[in-house]
Every structure is written in structure tokens, then in C-alpha cells.
Amino acid sequence: MVEVSGGCHCKAVRFTARLPAGPVPALDCNCSICAMTGFLHIIVPHSDFTLKSGADALASYRFGSGTAEHLFCSRCGVKSYYQPRSHPEAWSVNAHCLDAPIDLAVEQFDGRDWEQARAALD
Numbered sequence: 490m491v492e493v494s495g496g497c498h499c500k501a502v503r504f505t506a507r508l509p510a511g512p513v514p515a516l517d518c519n520c521s522i523c524a525m526t527g528f529l530h531i532i533v534p535h536s537d538f539t540l541k542s543g544a545d546a547l548a549s550y551r552f553g554s555g556t557a558e559h560l561f562c563s564r565c566g567v568k569s570y571y572q573p574r575s576h577p578e579a580w581s582v583n584a585h586c587l588d589a590p591i592d593l594a595v596e597q598f599d600g601r602d603w604e605q606a607r608a609a610l611d
């Protein structure tokens with residue numbers, strides 16, 4: 490495992506996460522919100538993620554089933570991590586919000602056909 494750090498643009502929101510060594514699996518989702526925000530998902534178990542600062546800066550947005558909790562910084566607007574619907578036991582961290590680039594193994598996720606795409610992950 491390697492520890493990485495990241496956060497939002499204005500640095501109000503800061504976190505660390507423990508990731509597997511080597512190329513880290515990342516999901517490139519084409520759903521309505523990920524396409525707009527350019528979010529690149531790294532799934533991190535809740536126990537491997539620590540929010541260092543910014544809990545009070547986070548604003549929340551829900552749509553559709555309301556299961557996912559989209560979190561974004563209320564100062565700079567950047568969504569650095571959030572609670573995805575696909576992995577209730579994990580956060581999804583935005584690979585674009587890490588302090589240093591890491592080696593990624595990017596896979597496409599067809600979020601426009603969510604049920605089928607989620608089933609294919611198992």
C-alpha cells in the first residue's frame with residue numbers, strides 16, 4: 490500500500506488515502522454528472538481514507554435514486570471525493586485531485602446504463 494494525498498483546488502478539503510502499489514484501478518464513467526465534471530474514480534474503502542480538513546466546507550448534492558452523495562467544496566466547487574452508489578463501503582476519490590500523478594489502470598464504466606455496468610464490476 491502507498492499513501493497519497495489530495496484535495497480540492499482551494500485546499501480547504503484535504504485528505505489522505507491508502508492505495509495498492511502498482512497501477513491503481515480507476516473508472517472513467519460516462520454518466521450525466523461524471524461526464525460534466527470529468528471525475529475519474531479511484532474506489533477507496535472507507536477505512537483507507539482520512540479526511541484531514543474541510544468537512545465544514547463540503548456541500549452535498551443528490552439526484553436520481555439519491556443514493557450517491559456528491560460532495561463538492563463550497564468555496565472552489567471542486568468535487569475531490571464523494572460517496573458513490575456503486576460502492577457503499579467505499580469513497581470514490583477523484584484521480585485528478587491527487588497532489589501527484591499516479592500510475593492508473595483506467596477502465597471505462599458505462600454509467601449511462603448503470604445497473605448493467607455495476608453488475609459487470611462483480
Ligand SMILES: [Zn+2]
Nearest residue numbers: 497499562565
Ligand atoms: Zn475548495
